[in-house]
Amino acid sequence: MGNKTERLNLIKRIVCEELIGSQEDLIKRLADHGIQATQSTLSRDFKEINISKMPHPDRGYIYVLSEKIGAEIVTNTANIADAVLSIKFSHNIAVIATKSGYASAISVIIDGRKSKDILGTIAGDNNILLILHEESTHEAVLAQMCAMFPALRYTTE
Secondary structure, three states: OOHHHHHHHHHHHHHHHOOOOOHHHHHHHHHHOOOOOOHHHHHHHHHHHOEEEEEEOOOEEEEEEHHHOOHHHHHHOOOHHHHEEEEEEEOOEEEEEEOOOOHHHHHHHHHHOOOOOEEEEEEOOOEEEEEEOOOOOHHHHHHHHHHHOOOOEEOOO
């Protein structure tokens, strides 16, 4: 197995099994397994294997595999489902308001669902821009968002 493949697999395993909050912590854990890595190497690896940071109730932020962000993380990690506050629509765009710091993690969840109604998301700190497919209805998107995030409020203002 090549060094890069070995490193990527180990990063996935560590991130899935441990609460890693910084690249420094991950570099130390990799070194414990005899793998040397730099911060810039980790940044490239994170992009390649799709690792994101998300809020955690005890650790601030932790790294997670984006593919693992789903219903179990939505309901079990830092009450992320409660961090979605409201949604507003304008033509084929919707704006979701979130608690500060949660927009990116929530955006990853929405993108991971690969809805036929949503072309993509753009996340800031506390807002997510949803770009809707032209044939989508606001009602269909609202129903999907409410199913994922029960605390969501629809506003017309």
